[in-house]
Amino acid sequence: SQELEQSPQSLIVQEGKNLTINCTSSKTLYGLYWYKQKYGEGLIFLMMLQKGGEEKSHEKITAKLDEKKQQSSLHITASQPSHAGIYLCGAYKEGLNTGTASKLTFGTGTRLQVTL
Amino acid sequence: DTGVSQNPRHKITKRGQNVTFRCDPISEHNRLYWYRQTLGQGPEFLTYFQNEAQLEKSRLLSDRFSAERPKGSFSTLEIQRTEQGDSAMYLCASSLWGGRAGSPLHFGNGTRLTVT
Numbered sequence: 001s002q003e004l005e006q007s008p009q010s011l012i013v014q015e016g017k018n019l020t021i022n023c024t025s026s027k028t029l030y031g032l033y034w035y036k037q038k039y040g041e042g043l044i045f046l047m048m049l050q051k052g053g054e055e056k057s058h059e060k061i062t063a064k065l066d067e068k069k070q071q072s073s074l075h076i077t078a079s080q081p082s083h084a085g086i087y088l089c090g091a092y093k094e095g096l097n098t099g100t101a102s103k104l105t106f107g108t109g110t111r112l113q114v115t116l
Numbered sequence: 117d118t119g120v121s122q123n124p125r126h127k128i129t130k131r132g133q134n135v136t137f138r139c140d141p142i143s144e145h146n147r148l149y150w151y152r153q154t155l156g157q158g159p160e161f162l163t164y165f166q167n168e169a170q171l172e173k174s175r176l177l178s179d180r181f182s183a184e185r186p187k188g189s190f191s192t193l194e195i196q197r198t199e200q201g202d203s204a205m206y207l208c209a210s211s212l213w214g215g216r217a218g219s220p221l222h223f224g225n226g227t228r229l230t231v232t
Contacts (some may be wrong), residue, residue, distance in 0.1 A: 004158075031218040042120070042207055042223035045161070050218060073159060102172055103149060104221055106158030112147050 004029075004089055004107035012113045018077050020109045021044075024087030025070040032072040033090040033104060034063050043088060070116045075110075118142075120224035122208050128230045129198055136194045138225045143209030148191050149221060150183055151207040157205055165191060198231045203224065205229075 003026040013019050023032065031050045035043040045093030047056045060077045076083055090104035121140040125163040129135050141148045147166050151159035163173045168226070180198075185191040195202055205228050209221035 033218075033220055035223075038167040040205075040226075040228070042122075043209075043221075046220060048218065048220050079182045090158075090221075103161045103164055105161065108156070108158045 004091060005104060006087075006089060006107040006108060006110050009108070010111040010113075012115060013079050014097060015080060016078050018075065019079055020076075021074045021087050021112075022108055023072045025071065025091060029065065029067055029070050029072070029091055031092055032063075034072070035078070035088045035090065035106075036075055037086040037109070038043050038084075039086075046098050056066070079112075079114045081114045081116065084112055086111050120208055120210055120222055121208070122224035123207075124227060125225065126228050128232065131200060132197055133230055134194065134196045135198060135229065136192055137208075137229075139193070139208030139210075139224060140186055142212075142222055143189075143191070145210035145212050145222070146188070147211045148185055149209040149211075150191070150193050151209065153204075153205045153226070159213055160207045162193075162206075164212045192209050195229075198229075200231045203229055203231045203232075 005024045007022050017102055033048050034046040037043045047063045049063055049065035055064045062075045065072045086109040088106050090106045090111045123138045127135055149164040150162040152162055153159045153206050161174050163183050164171060166187040168185050180196045185194045205226045207223055207226045209223045211219045211221045
């Protein structure tokens with residue numbers, strides 16, 4: 001089955017610092033989804049990456065997909081307290097191009113704390 | 117677009133009791149998913165529907181769990197004879213699935229179940 005490993009498991013950064021979270025797959029990545037979750041709440045969709053080399057940005061968050069390395073990275077520039085939370089990557093087990101993809105499988109998450 | 121709505125937000129029950137959760141997806145979404153999440157873990161897939169058809173159930177889902185989506189709109193998840201190990205956050209998500217395109221899942225805020 002698709003296994004997604006995230007690193008680091010937790011991260012504490014000072015406000016204003018940059019940080020990177022990685023998501024590595026044991027199988028070919030056909031698409032990669034990044035979500036953010038605050039404690040006790042649901043997941044908020046951030047970005048979807050579907051092509052190798054694709055890079056997307058939303059405000060100060062940038063995500064990239066490296067299909068050859070079966071890896072995606074999420075980079076936050078000039079972190080703020082509002083960035084604190086759990087970041088989760090998710091991927092479809094099957095190939096999207098076959099039309100058989102069913103459910104997203106998620107990594108265990110990276111807990112981010114931003115200190116003042 | 118009011119988002120995915122889940123009720124109740126919290127449920128405390130005694131071991132052996134039955135519980136039922138409700139999920140109202142985004143109205144035009146044809147897929148509806150149930151996930152379970154425990155502390156420090158990513159969401160774990162339970163089951164999903166496309167319209168009213170239940171297309172897949174996780175092997176982890178015991179016979180005590182049943183889900184329905186009678187008219188292809190809202191869904192219910194019932195757990196019979198609850199056990200302490202059922203304590204978790206139950207998340208519902210929906211998506212608009214159009215075949216090959218990998219559409220993101222939109223999550224509700226979850227129902228937190230505590231079995232005493």
